[in-house]
Amino acid sequence: MAYNLHKPASGGDEKHEPIIFMHGLFGSKTNNRGISKMLAKELNRSIYALDLRNHGESPHIKPHTYTAMAEDVEHFIKENNIQNPTLIGHSMGAKVAMSVxxxxxxxxxxxxxxxxxxxxxxxxxxxxxxxxxxxxxxxTHIIDTQEADEIMESYEPIVEIRQFLFTNLLKPTATHDKFRWRIPVRILGDSLDEMASFPFTPGGSAVFTKPVLFVRGTESKYVADETIPLIGEFFPRFQLKDVKAGHWLISENPEGFKNVCLEFFKREKES
Structure with a gap:
């Protein structure tokens, strides 16, 4: 798996209790560069920002499922001899973290x-x-990014989200004479139903009894109040914090996100 390593100023051992940060659908390790640097400094912990499969510079491969991505992360932890990490995941990355x-x-x-x-x-x-x-x-065989933006605007009116999506758009090169996507669009498009699912059912033996922080955007509908009892079945030691933002809350309100994370990690260290 491709990754960026963000180390605190003090250096330290990146194998011991680092944070592994995972992006959402159509994202990449670069999305979390700013918040990773902030948390590395504040927590004095190294942070691995990953490219999950079919994103960024990681391999394009089927299947694109939460089980497959969880296996990738587990292999990454073992292969790199990482000890006792914290997983942080947004959206798709959150379900990967839960699955692991x-x-x-x-x-x-x-x-x-x-x-x-x-x-x-x-x-x-x-x-x-x-x-x-x-x-x-x-x-369409577009000739420039402005033409691409005009097409995307008819599907997504918010310029910041279009800019986020265009981090996956590669310009023509000597070996490729047209714009193309860094991500395998067909694989990801075919996996949308899978991304809506979750590979575990409540009431079974799958329970994580260690601390978990759920962070939700106040203007997002992805963590509805009615899901809270279900969260408790899988994660009995969970905490829930709201941040004033929509679904893209890490980029919309990085300070609010950082603060709830710092509070969570401080509380766990003291307990």
């Missing part, structure tokens, strides 16, 4: 799940629209 916790609780010490819950819930309609837009841009 329920599959391999002895590998990690705690998790922070950002704006997602351990439920089968329909993805927002916008994700299917983004896939449609990406296919259309591929088929």
């Amino acid at each position: 916790a329920l599959r391999s609780p002895d590998l990690i010490q705690d998790i922070v799940a950002v704006d997602n819950a351990p439920v089968n819930a329909q993805l927002g309609r916008q994700f299917a629209m983004y896939v449609q837009a990406m296919h259309r841009i591929e088929a």
